[in-house]
Amino acid sequence: DAGVIQSPRHEVTEMGQEVTLRCKPISGHNSLFWYRQTMMRGLELLIYFNNNVPIDDSGMPEDRFSAKMPNASFSTLKIQPSEPRDSAVYFCASSPSFTGSPLHFGNGTRLTVT
Amino acid sequence: QKEVEQNSGPLSVPEGAIASLNCTYSDRGSQSFFWYRQYSGKSPELIMFIYSNGDKEDGRFTAQLNKASQYVSLLIRDSQPSDSATYLCAVNTGGFKTIFGAGTRLFVKA
Numbered sequence: 001d002a003g004v005i006q007s008p009r010h011e012v013t014e015m016g017q018e019v020t021l022r023c024k025p026i027s028g029h030n031s032l033f034w035y036r037q038t039m040m041r042g043l044e045l046l047i048y049f050n051n052n053v054p055i056d057d058s059g060m061p062e063d064r065f066s067a068k069m070p071n072a073s074f075s076t077l078k079i080q081p082s083e084p085r086d087s088a089v090y091f092c093a094s095s096p097s098f099t100g101s102p103l104h105f106g107n108g109t110r111l112t113v114t
Numbered sequence: 115q116k117e118v119e120q121n122s123g124p125l126s127v128p129e130g131a132i133a134s135l136n137c138t139y140s141d142r143g144s145q146s147f148f149w150y151r152q153y154s155g156k157s158p159e160l161i162m163f164i165y166s167n168g169d170k171e172d173g174r175f176t177a178q179l180n181k182a183s184q185y186v187s188l189l190i191r192d193s194q195p196s197d198s199a200t201y202l203c204a205v206n207t208g209g210f211k212t213i214f215g216a217g218t219r220l221f222v223k224a
Contacts, residue, residue: 033212043158048210048211056211102148102160104160105159
């Protein structure tokens with residue numbers, strides 16, 4: 001079991017640039033979640049997918065954020081254009097597809113926007 | 115009102131003592147409850163989950179759930195310095211949606 005794999009581990013970019021974060025869920029897990037963690041706001045749910053379909057994107061802060069899951073083994077979170085307030089650790093998590101199942105987190109991507 | 119509330123701490127206990135971490139939630143329809151541990155610079159890792167009222171024990175850890183009071187707790191017995199971390203309470207509010215509290219920082223003094 002390789003776990004949830006995220007890339008890159010660290011990303012430093014300038015304001016206005018496009019940022020793409022990537023995630024490979026655990027094989028067989030049908031639910032995928034994107035969270036953002038900051039000291040001020042804690043761990044916030046941005047969006048989650050079930051069977052590759054976005055179920056709830058109400059946590060996406062604004063139109064600059066978008067997420068896709070083109071297949072069961074890959075998801076992206078894109079920020080365009082990026083702003084300094086987007087600096088945070090972004091976690092991807094996956095879980096089996098039954099209600100209330102625990103989440104398995106990736107190692108996260110630390111994003112810094114200057 | 116936040117959906118999941120925790121005391122941010124820090125909570126400091128001596129080695130060998132019992133650490134008690136508490137959490138309240140607002141959605142009365144919530145069905146699944148989790149405790150995650152997060153070391154500094156690392157990702158959250160699952161410690162315990164509980165679905166039914168009462169206590170659930172796993173080694174040194176005991177999770178307690180009281181749905182009537184909308185209250186979840188985590189007890190850590192024989193606390194060790196390696197238990198020093200942030201503990202996140204998480205609640206599944208329906209379907210697949212899991213909401214996290216802000217976390218309680220625990221320090222175990224040797």
